Amino acid sequence: MNDRDFMISVGGISLAFLIYWFAGHPYFVTERLVMFLTIMIFSGTLMFYIRKARRGEDIFLRDIPGLKAIEEAVGRSTEMGKPVLYVPGIMDMDQVETVAGVIVLGHVSKMTARYETTLNVPVSRAIVMKAAQEACKESYLMEGRPDMFHDDMVHYLTDEQFAFAAGVNGIMVREKPAACLYMGKFYAESLILAETGNSIGAIQIAGTASQAQIPFFVTACDYTLIGEEFFAASAYLSQRPELIGGVKGQDMIKVIVIATILGGVLLRLLNDIGLINFNILQFLKVT
Amino acid sequence: MKYISDLILKMSSVDRRWIFLVIALSVILPLYFPLGLPIRPTPTTQQVYDTIDALPHGSKILVSCEYGPSTKPEIHPMVLSVLRHLFKNEHKVYVTCLWPDGQFLASEALDLVGRDEYGLTYGEDYVLLGFRPGNEAVVKGIVSDIRKLYTIDAKGTKVTEIPMMNGVNRFEDFDFLFSASAGYPGTIEWVQYAADPTNVPMSTGTTSIQVNEVMPYVAAGQVQGILAGMPGAAEYEALIGVPGIGTSGMDAQSIAHLVIVLFIVLGNVGYLIERNRSKKY
């Protein structure tokens, strides 16, 4: 779709919504209009930068040491003749972090296929097991090494949090992987995994958006992808323009949010001192 | 001086198993030889107490237990204390669980406090509705229609046959929510889908590690106070005047924290000595 067609579609959708709104907006929850418009603006911003990236415009992304280190970690495992351990979190595919973890697994499995390194992926949920198996299978196929893939490289342990931690610890202590990658949603077991990995001398790279666990990973791992860096990992590893454009779009959305916060503070101040009659908090409230 | 520096350097690179041994002793010894350190409630704990104390007698209180055996030492004491406070003020307590493990522990707490200590009647003074799978969907279900979600309670009795369920159809029929949460689903889901949209007041008790995540909601006034881990449980026990497991664990936690700080300081002193020496040479 070229720019002209895209702008015509956007204009058409906006016009249709305006007609729907002035026609009485049946079935629309009016109290949530601000949230609806926010989603439209944010989505529009994302799409604008994705299209910009697809057109070939150069978008700067700063280096993330943790992502650069993934290839080094896999290389280290290859040299030492030891496996790579990858843990895609302990939650199910309904969590976006788990989805991001499986995406990164796809890239890591491409590296392990290329370098002919053993990959061990213990999982905590059956649906994640299937998704991870598919991701690994496709990666090995794309690298031209379908013979190296086997279903058991991604295997289910247990749903139970600490039983899973005990199982992964056992794998670490027995097989002594040279690289341990923790990418996904974690809870209290994060430090147990990271400390055990540290005790076997493995290089450890973690990526999570679980706020409470980030400090533990930062303390115990060699590299940590914090929050958004983890979600941006697929863009960095694939270098696909649309994904890089998405990362840029996210940053621009953050600028919009910061501007809204500053503007909101100013408006609230003016409202509190009686200069204006407009309560920004009431306007932004979502029910 | 050099001898002391060398000793500190040696101690700052000690095998971690010695650290494990010292931590174990620092936790075990105060349990056998209590120090009796005074417990002073923090403002956030006081807020929970004041909010519950201000509820009119006979209010309908929803208590949600989402914790398991691993987090029992932190959360169970606060659940017991809150139940004691609620039963003392003659409130009606309805207990749900978003975690399957929570049902076992909730049952244990209700038997101990409701049945044994206060001699209350199940079905008239308190009821255990039990666990339902679905995470946020359970919260949303309770908000919209609790009877669609809970047709029977944890003992298999039909909800229509439980006297205290009369007039309770949705979340807004409750006067207060207390969420005892150790993770997901838990406090944040209750705030997002239940308490904030319906303006039903809520308080929470969480593990110490989760306090960070919940504190923005407390600061914004969406959650009325928070019991932060075992210290929060001990503070609440002090406020209601019934010391329990939380209080007995505080001496051990205090000494363990002090030992960890001393280890960190020792490690840093060794680091500075090593850095100075390498600069010198």
Next chain:
Amino acid sequence: MLWKRHIPILIVAVIGSLTLFGWFIDEPNIKAFVNDDATQWFDILASFAIFLGGFNLLKMQLQKVLRKKQGWQYSLFAIGGFILAIIAGFFYKGNPDVAWGTHVTADGTLFKWIFMYIFAPLGATMFALLAFFVASASYRAFRIRNFEATLLLVSGIIIMIGRVPLGSSISSWFILYLLVLIGGIAINSVFKNKQYTAIFVSVGIIIVTSAGSSMGWPLDQPGIFYLPHLQEWIYMNPNVAGTRSIMMGIGLGIFATSIRYILGIEKSYIGE
């Protein structure tokens, strides 16, 4: 191509859009789908998927035993535990007076016995490991390499001590004396003059002692040096500010990732 690519992308786009925009639509059927059915569909899928995981686990453990791989004896425990849980859940109650279903929490049943005497102690033990690992990780990693690391260390110590009863028993005046001594060490390392250090420490001690005597040595005054007040301030102010900003960033990351899936830009779930 149609089944493996276009149809999965269409399903994701339709269901994702419906769930997203369904929140704005006040129509009972759509609201029921968004609030109840969509998540319940996932729970039903996940419940059936447990069979896949269970069979995978059994297959791997049985292979280990049959092929006598290294550590095959431990696999016997895994298989035994699996079978015991199935028996306790579906075949043997242990208490004949209890109905099936409620037998999982009723007293006297095998399932409850397994929960109370095997599962609960094991879970508590694994969680307790964290205490030891936190100590060893902190000891190894917390080094004052730069200003930020020093700030992190100091605030961590304030919170660790201020949070427990020991912290509320430490007087503000003790902290003030400690600060005077630390100030003396800093003065000595900057100026390397013993006279300056001695003057600073002496004057500091005199000021703190005079102030304390005049105020009657209250435990929690001045409040700024009382550890519980300090830790409460750190929790409610810089900590909340940092947490909020990280939450916003994570929320945006989740939003962007989800939109990429709905719009079909991210297609890793079909292997692209």
